[in-house]
Amino acid sequence: MPNYNNLLVEETDGILYVTINRPKALNALNQETMGELEALFGSDYASRKDLKGVLITGAGDRAFVAGADIKEFLGVAAAGSGKEMATRGQDVFFLIERFHAPVIALVNGFALGGGCELAMACHMRVATEQARFGQPEVNLGIIPGYGGTQRLNQLIGKGKAIELTLTGNMLDAAEAHRIGLVNYTLPAAEARAKAIELLQTIGTKGPVAVAESIKAINAYYASSDFEEEAAAFGRASGTKDFAEGAAAFVEKRKADFKGE
Template sequence: MAYQNLITTVKDNILYVTINREKALNALNKDTLTELAEVIVYANETDEVLGVILTGAGEKAFVAGADIKEFSDYTGKQGEELARNGQEKVFNAIENSTKPFVAAINGFALGGGLELAMACHIRIAADQAKMGLPEVTLGLIPGYGGTQRLTQLVGKGKAIELIITANMITAVEAEKIGLVNHIVPQADLVAKAEEILSFVKQRAPLAVAAAMKAVVASVNEPDGYQVEIEAFGKCFETADFKEGVAAFVEKRKPVFVKK
């Protein structure tokens, strides 16, 4: 996979994706979003990939927002289309992926950058990272799902406060309110993401995908319970279920085949 704005590699069943626009603080321009959309499709369609680690180049920024110059003269209709396309092809696509995405937040995660991290299933922050949604300082609001996902993660009151004040918060505060799962020193950031995925890689891939689908349905679907029930039932039809049970009875490690 060759990209202009991303560095990608697959190692030990993990797809590493680095947004590589360090001089622009890894800001999300149209080309970068297009490439991210392609990477998400690749991750979902590639059996070798069991998890994804997403980070930014350098130590200063994960993603410090969107490239404002690209849409500074947009009409309302163009703005809606920008948000709709971005949500469908990148942000929602990450959340609805069959593979777990771990955001390794190595620095500033602002605006679209924090929205990108929130779309991931797990967030790990370097101890010096800072996060925020500053859109109202530009006369905008978050448009890539930020108002929805922040509310889901931290609650309505805190989400409103962060969005309408546009204030940044530290990694410590982000962990305190449930915005990130873990804080680690910068040097340990990717290693912590790998540690989490090392456990996931030992589990049944189809069951992992089903579990994530059911959890996401709890906040995005009218009846998440029904989604869970149906996903639970489908697990019984998989070879991985039979292998998992056999391994348990035989007191050995399972060898899952994703079938």
């Protein structure tokens, strides 16, 4: 089994259990973690046709993934490479969305920004009652860049997606379930059991049929404009507003945006 620095990976009865293991950083997605997800889904397990599925969760009891690494974002903005960062993140999450076996996000706390985008890239989402969801990038003067503007539309519809993206408001688990962002919301112990049950049930079906179903359903959304999202992320990441928003986040103060 491959070794990772930020992922804990175990396999039991054909199910791969992946834990994003940066609890002190609320499991924030830095570039090293993105690289490990890329390796896991893109090469390390991509040829494992015997897998029944994958369950992704976050270490600890506070966060699934609380977002991306903001300090890394500041470096990206300074280098003027926001579009490239967004495109790379999208490509990693495409590997998850297009994985041949079902991938379930077990959301056990905050799923914000890149964490919400990661959960949405998975085929299904099972949430614990303490889970919280949101795309708060506007609070930093930036936009979702890892597929959030596209997949949020797909899952909950345009009107609600615009509301959540522009306000940056968080949803609790019950509301996320009500609007279709998650498949199930349950107490913590029951949520994990439900996710495993789903993967075990799918694991009894024809593997080729499962893989082809994933391809066919994804094909419906093939015209979504992820490229425009990456370009818009790049433009926003080069603004003074983003530099101010990110600095305010790090310094734990309210941002003073100028529209520049």
